[in-house]
Amino acid sequence: MTSEPIMHDLTVDYYASLADGRLSVQQCGDCDHRIMYPRYRCTECFSSNLGWVDDTGEGTLHSFTIQRIGAPTEFGADGPYAVGIVKLDSGPQMLGRLWPGEDGTWDHYACDGRVVFRPADADEIAEHPAAWFATVSS
Amino acid sequence: MTATLEHALPFPEAGSAADAAFIGIGELPSGRFADRTFMGALVEVSARAIIDAGLRPRDIDTILLIPCLHGGRDQADLIFSRLVEELGLNGRAKSSMMIHSGGSTSDSATRVAAGLIASGQAHNVLIAQADRWGSAPVTDMVDMLSGFGIPREWEVPAGVTFNAVGGLITRRYMHASGSTPEEMASICVALRDWARLNPNAMFKDKELTVERVLASKMVADPVHAMECPMLADGAVALVMTSATQARRSKDAWVRIAGSGGTVSHYSLGQEADLAVMNWPRAGVEAYEQAGWGPEEVDVAQVYDSYAAVVAQGLEGLGLAPFGEAARQFAAGRFSPGGELPTNTNGGLLSAGHTGVGGGTALLAEGVRQLLGRAEGARQVDGAARAVIGGTGGTYMDSQVMLLERVTR
Numbered sequence: 001m002t003s004e005p006i007m008h009d010l011t012v013d014y015y016a017s018l019a020d021g022r023l024s025v026q027q028c029g030d031c032d033h034r035i036m037y038p039r040y041r042c043t044e045c046f047s048s049n050l051g052w053v054d055d056t057g058e059g060t061l062h063s064f065t066i067q068r069i070g071a072p073t074e075f076g077a078d079g080p081y082a083v084g085i086v087k088l089d090s091g092p093q094m095l096g097r098l099w100p101g102e103d104g105t106w107d108h109y110a111c112d113g114r115v116v117f118r119p120a121d122a123d124e125i126a127e128h129p130a131a132w133f134a135t136v137s138s
Numbered sequence: 139m140t141a142t143l144e145h146a147l148p149f150p151e152a153g154s155a156a157d158a159a160f161i162g163i164g165e166l167p168s169g170r171f172a173d174r175t176f177m178g179a180l181v182e183v184s185a186r187a188i189i190d191a192g193l194r195p196r197d198i199d200t201i202l203l204i205p206c207l208h209g210g211r212d213q214a215d216l217i218f219s220r221l222v223e224e225l226g227l228n229g230r231a232k233s234s235m236m237i238h239s240g241g242s243t244s245d246s247a248t249r250v251a252a253g254l255i256a257s258g259q260a261h262n263v264l265i266a267q268a269d270r271w272g273s274a275p276v277t278d279m280v281d282m283l284s285g286f287g288i289p290r291e292w293e294v295p296a297g298v299t300f301n302a303v304g305g306l307i308t309r310r311y312m313h314a315s316g317s318t319p320e321e322m323a324s325i326c327v328a329l330r331d332w333a334r335l336n337p338n339a340m341f342k343d344k345e346l347t348v349e350r351v352l353a354s355k356m357v358a359d360p361v362h363a364m365e366c367p368m369l370a371d372g373a374v375a376l377v378m379t380s381a382t383q384a385r386r387s388k389d390a391w392v393r394i395a396g397s398g399g400t401v402s403h404y405s406l407g408q409e410a411d412l413a414v415m416n417w418p419r420a421g422v423e424a425y426e427q428a429g430w431g432p433e434e435v436d437v438a439q440v441y442d443s444y445a446a447v448v449a450q451g452l453e454g455l456g457l458a459p460f461g462e463a464a465r466q467f468a469a470g471r472f473s474p475g476g477e478l479p480t481n482t483n484g485g486l487l488s489a490g491h492t493g494v495g496g497g498t499a500l501l502a503e504g505v506r507q508l509l510g511r512a513e514g515a516r517q518v519d520g521a522a523r524a525v526i527g528g529t530g531g532t533y534m535d536s537q538v539m540l541l542e543r544v545t546r
């Protein structure tokens with residue numbers, strides 16, 4: 001099992017924006033509905049006229065967990081890491097990684113707490129193209 | 139909900155020729171059995187279920203196979219009709235096919251069987267499952283579970299694992315319900331108390347306490363190691379037929395009084411409310427068909443790969459007030475001797491997580507309870523109505539089967 005980036009017409013633009021430090025989300029050119037993760041047709045009006053917009057990345061954390069034991073082989077050397085589900089203020093929701101605080105923990109996160117997109121560097125994105133979030137104050 | 143049903147045919151009347159009946163079950167113990175072969179186990183439970191149904195192998199015209207997760211070759215053997223040949227049904231069986239919706243497959247297979255029987259396209263259906271999940275290499279299974287049902291392009295890169303999925307659901311459930319770690323752990327203890335009454339359960343010999351659960355290592359906060367399901371080998375089979383055939387060969391059988399379901403997501407990141415999922419909607423449809431409600435349920439068998447999963451299932455199906463299931467578990471309501479016996483085989487958490495078979499084992503236990511055939515103290519006195527709740531993938535769907543006991 002590998003999560004080596006899978007390149008196709010939907011991922012190329014999205015991964016490039018992550019590597020560039022931006023969170024771009026899909027937007028329907030006909031009904032303006034914002035969609036994540038990116039789809040082949042609008043989930044609201046079924047249009048295939050889909051494009052990208054940069055999102056502020058602000059939202060609330062629906063839930064999160066810290067993966068401590070039994071990570072997949074390729075994440076095994078990373079030590080504990082956190083994943084969370086974020087409901088973006090612009091509408092869609094998505095799953096991403098959570099930055100630890102300065103103390104190395106995730107104790108400052110809470111369900112329904114405010115979070116914001118804070119990008120990982122291009123090297124990390126090249127290996128694991130995921131969106132990273134942090135608490136608003138950290 | 140009603141609008142979507144208006145164009146559908148009415149649900150089969152109890153006892154009519156179109157009414158499907160469970161007439162046989164077979165099961166092997168769950169656990170780790172390195173010497174038990176996959177096909178040997180599958181044939182054994184099939185034979186047990188067919189004999190239990192009072193039929194001969196040649197009476198089976200349709201085989202619905204529950205997938206195995208331990209390996210692709212055995213999976214391919216299932217798809218390509220090996221069981222037909224092993225049972226000596228070459229030239230006799232009409233069809234052999236696999237039904238797959240992950241953990242909710244038993245609900246899906248039951249519906250397919252009932253539909254084939256009701257429309258006269260099948261007479262006697264064998265539903266069969268076997269897996270060697272407990273004997274398969276753990277690392278391979280972890281990697282598999284971190285890649286199946288989780289979008290490869292969008293979520294696998296974040297490092298989601300199956301226990302992380304359990305952690306995300308449990309965290310939200312505890313946040314929404316105010317349930318404490320002790321109350322969550324008490325669910326695992328209640329299931330262990332049931333498993334200790336089940337000779338087929340993986341953990342039939344090991345006692346469990348809340349203190350031991352909470353002292354175990356944190357795996358994916360807030361889920362501890364002893365709150366994660368243990369992968370197990372297992373095998374279960376059921377035989378279904380029409381009420382007409384059931385009346386010929388049995389004094390008592392089990393019918394489907396109602397069924398409902400909702401598919402709410404593919405990726406967990408798209409689920410609107412991790413504390414609730416779509417159980418309430420699934421339940422409404424099923425209870426409407428059955429004509430009876432949650433207050434008349436004698437026994438519940440609801441998917442429980444994590445404690446929060448069975449808690450939210452019970453709540454959404456009206457078997458506990460919202461946010462109260464964990465507290466009611468802690469108070470003993472769902473334990474042996476409690477008001478609403480739940481997951482009486484010990485569930486996936488204590489009977490063993492046999493892959494897709496975990497839900498099949500819960501279904502078989504529900505049928506067994508309604509037939510009055512659970513061993514000793516596990517049998518619920520006078521059990522006549524059961525709720526079966528299933529869910530697959532990253533809890534992508536909420537499926538409900540309402541079962542009732544019928545006597546000739």
